[in-house]
Amino acid sequence: MSSESWLSRLRKGLSKSSSRLTEGVTAVLTGRRLDAEAIEELEETLILADLGPSMASRLARTLSQKRFEKNVESREVLRFLTGLITEVLEPIATPLIYRSDKKPHIILTVGVNGSGKTTTVGKLAQQHTKKGRKVMLAAADTFRAAAVEQLEVWGNRTCSTVVSAETGADAASLAYKSIEQAKSDGTQVLLIDTAGRLHNKGNLMAELEKIVRVIKKIDPEAPHDCVLVLDATTGQNAIAQVEFFQKTAPITGLIVTKLDGSAKGGVLVALADKFKIPVHAVGVGETAEDLQPFEAHDFAESLVGLEIEC
């Protein structure tokens, strides 16, 4: 068999299988009993949503042990599956709560490059200023070109003060400076935006460690929230991201961005199971209103594709 014909057939098969699977689980079960094949296809749907092979097979196993009626309706099976996932996610759905006793409430955002940290900071700023709080933005991303300018645009949009330094300046000292300034001018919420860093880069993670250390010099309780921003299109690497960032910074929760695309962000289920790490909010669009609290049940429904039906 020539390699070319195989490749072209593979491609053809791909388009077929993916279009079939995008139709959702519902198609899998319509008018059929819950046999081994159906369970396998449900498992595959979960894998396609990035739950990862082990989490998916665990859920599938639970599903196969459950005795359904002989001619169970597909929707009922999906509801049951949704319930299983909700059970995993419910305990970790924790909104980001503003604490007025902290002056200021310091929120540090961290994450890999391109996950959406600056946009998330901008959205958070807008939400807080809308509630009449005095917000300050600290551009501790002193590496990426125009990171400061990007944050300044958000500062203008939300009428927040932006503290920045020139490119290449020490991020930790900027964070320090911003806290001092925030304390003196009565800022209620201080959002510190850091540079994107891959979690396997020792020197960059050491820099983050230093930022946290320096923040704690001023306020041992700070940062009051340390948010890891995670791109929903990320696959199983998210597990390594959480693991490494947790080692370096006191991560209090996740914000999952870009959930408005075709990516389902199912790796969250694996994360919830493994780390019990809270999920604060999800980003579902470019405007500030699109940063929404994380709802375990809604999220579970979208993972199994139930929301299309109901």
Place this chain on the structure above:
Amino acid sequence: MFDSLSGRLNEVFEGLKRRGTLKENDVDLALRDVRIALLEADVALPVARDLIKKVKSEAVGEKVLKSVTPGQMVIKVVHDALVEILGSDDIKLQIPLNPPGAYLMVGLQGSGKTTTSAKISQYLIEKENQKVLMASLDVARPAAQEQLKILGEQAGITTLPIIEGQPPIEITKRAMQAGSLGGYDAVMLDTAGRLAIDEALMAELAAIYAQVKPIETLLIADAMTGQDAVNTAEQFKQRLDLTGIILTRVDGDSRGGAALSMRATTGCPIKLIGTGEKLDAIENFHPERIAGRILGMGDVVSLVERVNESVEEEEAERLAAKAKKGQMDFNDMADQLRQVTNMGGLSGLMGMLPGVGKMKKQMTEANVDEKMILHQQAIIQSMTSRERLKPKLIQASRKRRIAAGSGTTVQEVNKLLKQLTTLNKMMKKMGKMGNKGLSRHGLSGLGMPGFPPGFGGV
């Protein structure tokens, strides 16, 4: 991961080998482990499924069953299949024939388009001697145009002056005009990140594409992408005629299954990979490396070597059995000589052996040179096949013929004959002592025919 995967596979196949027959179910069981490894590496499910189907037929084949380490052999089969999908001859970036040629950079938000635009521009300038103009069409993300401008300033690459409020299609027009007026070879167009399902933005992209007819339309994709890689790549491919994929953040620790998914879905080659934050951190794509990462192997080269080693192990075992009886012939000797040359000749081989520094000096004094092996090979090649099997046939007139045929002397032919006899005698002796050390030490245990008498059996 690799060790555990191959370990598990070895176990499965060991059990099966003892039974003698391999059933489809058994192979399925073994391939399940491979499938999980692929899915953990974020290879898209349909791609993983088809790959497994393809390797299955090979996995039940003789090659695997007869192998000393079937688990590793299965991985090699999978690995080769991965490389086959990932690989491509057409990996170089197109260089504009009718300047200015446009390079269109597209992708999701945060995939690394702006940084990559600057990286590729610098690559074109330095490696291909192109005059490049960069322009950002990203009016959505705050300060995105600013970012490209600053990167341009850092690297000394010209960027199109920013005009506030100009829509992307107008910027494109202006960029192409500036490109031809300024005598640029290439115009790098950095577009705004967009979701593949965003109809309005995708239509805008299609319009830009139609306007400039780029020579390269590159999808910039994050190596950490999960199952969605297939959807994204497919949808971009539907709207634009993608010519290649650039994988970014390969310096992270993701297993990079997205590369395979996108390559398989779109058929577009992966042209370059981003391996760091600095502008020169862009490299050519090596399919074997990504294939190795997908399988969770640290270094694939070592695996392939290991497999090859095991093949030679079998060979060595066969030889050892023969040697034990003192029945080595010139075919065996030729094999050994070939192995020596494969390993980089005598000096290369000597360099690999510990504690031979002193001997090396002695050898130089004894005039042992690289040509000696060539001469010995030539002598063996000048023999008939019967002579190689039965060295005793070689008497005076045959010796003269062989010497003339190989361009050597009768003395040298004699020397080689004597070496074989000595070797066989020695082997017979050692065989009586037990052959444990023989197969393990392979070549060195068998004595090196390339060495003058006295050096054999070092």
